[in-house]
Amino acid sequence: MPAPSPVATWRWSVVWLLFLATMLNYMDRQALNNTQRHLLAEFEPDPARRNAVYADIQFAFGVSFALFQIVAGLLIDRFSLRWLYLGAIVVWSGAGVLTGMVPAGAVGALIACRVMLGVGEAFNWPCAVACVRRVIPRESRGLANGIFHSGASIGAVATPFLVLLAVNRETGEGWRGLFVVVGAVGAVWAALWMATTRGDRAAVIDHVEPADPAVPGSSTPFTAAFGMRAFWVCLATGVCVNLCWHFYNQWFPRYLTEDLRVAADTELYILAGFYVAADLGSLVSGWTTRRLVRAGHTVERSRQLVMTGVAVVLLAATVPAALLPAGALFGLKVGMFFVVAAAAMGGFAIFFSLAQDVIPRHTATILGVCGCMSWLVISGVTKTIGEFGLAGPGKYATLFVVIGCVPLLAAAAGWLWPRDTLQH
Template sequence: MSEFPTAAGQSSAKIGMYRWRICAMLLAATTINYIDRQVLGVLAPFLQEEIGWNEIEYGYIVTAFQAAYAIGLLCTGAIIDRLGTRIGYAIAIAVWSIAAMSHALAASVVGFMLARFMLGLGEAGNFPAAIKTVAEWFPRRERALATGIFNSGSNIGAIVAPLMVPIVAVTWGWQAAFLVTGVLSMTWLAAWLLTYRPPEQQPRLTAAELAHIRSDPPEAAVRVPWARILRHRQAWAFVAAKFITDPVWWFFLFWLPKFLHAEYGLTLLGLGLPLIVIFVLADVGSIAGGWLAGRFIKLGWSVNRARKGAMLVCALCVVPIVFAAQADNLWLAVGLIGLATAGHQGWSANVFTLTSDMFPRHAVASVVGMGGFAGAVGGMMIATFTGFLLEATGSYLPLFLMAGSAYLVALAVVHALAPRLQPARLDTGPATSQSL
């Protein structure tokens, strides 16, 4: 993609493209973030046999990550708002790099739980920092696309992991897979500290591009207490959307390799191609979801109608997954799951953008952190539930049924709480809501 549209009809090539380099760095960080967390999911069917954990214990290992992720998200948004994205992001990735490599020392369920807990604490900083960076570097009309691009890193990471991890594990042992991903994180950290500066302090940024980035009406740069944010229905709309739908994505990450191994007998090396297909489709969905909302806006739709219209399309893409649990053909199941992951990632790009639609830049990371906390709590619940369900029944059908309905339910809740996506007036009190 060589040019991005601006309000004046000019191309970004004339204004400058440096903000898209920042977006590329966010894409790289998110890719590494998901490689780190996906290593366990890829190796899970085989580590389960080597370490000897059962479905319930694996559920506890996943829950440890989710618990730390929830705690981290509750704190990191406010920390990043206070320290800024350069330092806040650096601290987060340093923690998760060390935690990722510490998995190589684990030899028991408890050891993996401790390593996953520390990984969750560090990785919790990625999305609050990235969303805040987008809010700082992009005008509102470009944020959905920028978010969709960097958020596609979650799918790229999920593609790279099943491609890379089995080869590394078979060649050098499963411990090496965790060490390699930790080194990738540390490499990104060095590049970030050497090159990143806020827009006003970046000498490579042209005056024209800075003016474009700051083309939205100015916002007061004051810190807002969480208590004031939570008085607004707009905040609860984002929190509810994350709580209802994030658990589905966590299920995809940590249980799809086990599902494919259990239902279709795939080996460690055999998991690669189906998982790559699934997450390539998710990658397409991430960018397409952000593009679709922007396209609707260009057609003259309001931001409210465009955002929710794109979310509805994405939600409908997830519904057919209800048939995946009973598919008697591997590639039919892969297609249905891939369509659902595409729907989720397109949904996610728009849900994240809701925060910058409804909140000023200085509050975005805090709101994202609150929503991420809710999503991680939901992920904790689904992880423990899934472990007990599979240990008792071995059936994935109830899980796919919940996944297929979650997004339509979430969209209804978002619309009920924020019918017009009206910006929250944090300086006064709860913003009023009107019907669409």
């Protein structure tokens, strides 16, 4: 198989803008996760009720995020991706700013802001995945997907340090200003996006492959996806990698607060390391896939090998991470969680690549449906954990081991990818 051909510099610059958008997306989202100990104390005075309130807030975000991914996909495959992306970041950045202005105790208003955040943020992944599909050749998409999605963990790394700078670790004062500042940065990205994607580049980004009977697969309607094995493999992979990663994203901070009882500043440093490891996992996954293609493996086999490796590493790290005592082995325990983070994030580069190959001209809609189903599952799990008290001191280890098995299902699904899939 020939080596991947060079990709024009401007195309990679667009990928890095997708990285920045995803970084801001996660900063707006992680601001709540990283200030949860202060925010929950202000909105729910009863400590016994805080996990339930936390679950309700996350559930509201998750459902809105899930449902609007389908809306986003349908719109992106029909209208201007360039303008839709701009509008989305304005909405989610505005939601972040408004969160910092919610009065203490007004849980309903806080939930409304998180719903608005979910609506805006739902567009990020369908927009980014469709954009990569349109500007980056197939053999390099794993790397491009890894780059843009690594913005999630970089944003998650930056947020704890912003919390350390802006929020009083004892009183929690300053958490509102953090939401306002992070939300306002979206205006900078909007200006960069419009400046970088104007002219002929806008036409490439907005291009939707037309239905052409002479081009195999180009006239396939979206509804045909439900009869394709490739779609169901993609969906299973997406649900599994999303469930694993977002479980950790939502509950690992509570684990540090409740179970390990680390100090506020120590918690933020651990979270920063956790997301640095996740970022490396995303990049290594995409890079390894590309290297395997260069070594002569097919694109499909390269993805299968990487996803299998990611799943095995994740489970192997999860067991000691969950079960090691926190005393003298605290450093090793945290290190194992960093490996878990890297492996959990590594699966996304593969999932996005699969979504780009099911029906190329409906990439955003395919990603939207997979994202919607993933987040409905995630939200249901979160709600169940909160309502039935499954999280709390001494309870997290079992949850981690169960979730650690989920990526194995994604790897198994990947080996069912049809061999006769058209190469685009």
